[in-house]
Amino acid sequence: MVRIAHFADTHLGFRQYNLEEREQDFYDVMDEIAEKIVEERAEIVIHSGDLFDSPKPPAQAYYAFKKFLNKLEGKAKVFAVLGDHDTPKRRGMPPHKVFDDRIRILGLASGEHQTLNLKGEEVFIAGISHFGRRYRDLLIEELKKLETLVSKNSISILALHQAIDKFFSIEDVYELRVDEIPRNFKYYAMGRLHSRMLASFGNGTLAYSGSTEIIKSDEIADWEKSGKGFYIVDIGKEDVHVEKVNLERIRPQLRVRWDYKNFEEELEKFLNTIEDYKKLPIVHATVEGREVDRQKVQQVLNQFLAKRVLHFRSKIIEETEREFFEMKTGEMNIRALLREYFENEKISEFAYELFKALRIGDIEEAKKIAEDYLRGLRQNDVEKSSP
Secondary structure, eight states: OEEEEEEOOOOBTOOGGGOHHHHHHHHHHHHHHHHHHHHHTOSEEEEOSOSBSSSSOOHHHHHHHHHHHHHHTTTOEEEEOOOTTTOOSTTOOOGGGGGTTTOEEOOSSSOEEEEEEETTEEEEEEEEOOOOGGGHHHHHHHHHHHHHHOOTTSEEEEEEEOOBGGGOOSTTOOSBOGGGSOSOOSEEEEESOSSOEEEEETTEEEEEOOOSSOOSGGGHHHHHHHOSEEEEEEEOSSOEEEEEEEOSOOOOEEEEEEEGGGHHHHHHHHHHHTTTOSSOOEEEEEEEESSOOHHHHHHHHHHHHTTTSSEEEEEEEEHHHHHHHHOOGGGSOHHHHHHHHHOOHHHHHHHHHHHHHHHTTOHHHHHHHHHHHHHHHHHHHHHHHOO
8 A cells, every 4th residue: 555645726825815814824724734744654745736826926835835845855755737827828937846856747748657666566656737628639648648558557646637527517617528537547636626526437536635725715615514635545556545634724714694684683693603713714794685784784894893803705685686696607608698799709709718717717728718819810910911
C-alpha cells in the first residue's frame, strides 16, 4: 500500500470581498493542511490544480506555499497540475516554477508521467494541466497516450483539473465526457469542482477533493454537509481506500433567511448561535416580506452585526418579487433567448460561449473566447478589404 494526500483548489492569494482577513484565511488553511498531511504520514502529495488564484499571485501567496513545502521537506514527494486559474497566458511561466526544485509539475503542455519505487511498489503518476473547452480534442489525445503507458502491475494515479459532464451540473460547460477518460488507472485525483465527490470508475476510484475554503456562497450548503479539506488515499494494486480529512480553520459562512415581520427578533436569536465561533463568520442574509422598509433593514443589520461578524451581505425580497427570484435558470433556454435577441447566429453563439465561461467564473477562458472572436472579426475585415 502507498499513502497519498490529494487536494486541490486552494486558491492562494484570493481576497474575497477584498478583505485582507479573507486572504489570510486561505493561508491559515494551507498551514493546517501541511500539519495534517504530516500527521497522516502521506508519502505522496498531489495538488490537482488552482494552487494559486492567479498566475501572478501576491508575495504572501508564494510565502504561504513555501511554508507548506518546508513542513513537508523530506517527508513526501509533491506533484501538481495547473488549474484554469493559475495557468499563465501565452506560454508564460506558471508561479509553481519558483519551487520546481521541490515540486514536480505535470502536463504543462501535454500529458506527463513519472514512475516511483516506494516500499517495493511501482507507482505510476500521470497528469495533464488544465485544458479549456476549445482544446478538448488535444486533451482527449493526451489522455489516450497516457492510457497506453499504464502497467497492470503498477499503482497508477491520474491527476487532472477538468470538469466532467457526469459530475458538473451546469449545461454544456464540461471539458470532458465521462466516456473519454481512461478506465485503467487506480485513482483519479481531480480538481476544478469545488464540492467533494467520490465515485467508482473503471478499475478504481475517481475523486474531486473540492476547494479547501469557501470561495463562493453557493458552496456553503456543501460545506455544511460534507466539510472542506482533502483526502488521504491508501492505494494498492487491488484496493483503493479513501478517507476524508476535514479542516478546522475554515471561516464560517452562513446563509440566513428572516421574515420582515419578526426581523429584529429573529436577528437577535441568530446572534446567540454564533457566539462560540473561533473566527467571525460571514453572513449572507435574506429578508423577505411585504412593504419592506429597506433603509431600516440596512440600519438594523449595521447596528446588530457590527463587530460580531467579519462581513455581511444582504438581499431584500418583496413578496411580489419572490416568484421571480425562485425561478430556476435551468428552466430557460439561454441559447434560444440569445438567438432571438441578437437575430444573428454567429453573435448569439459567441454570446452563449461567453455566458458559459462567465457562469462558472472562468474569467481566463472568457477572455480567450472574446479574443478569438475579435481576431475573427479583424480577419474578416482584412479579407473584405483585399482586392
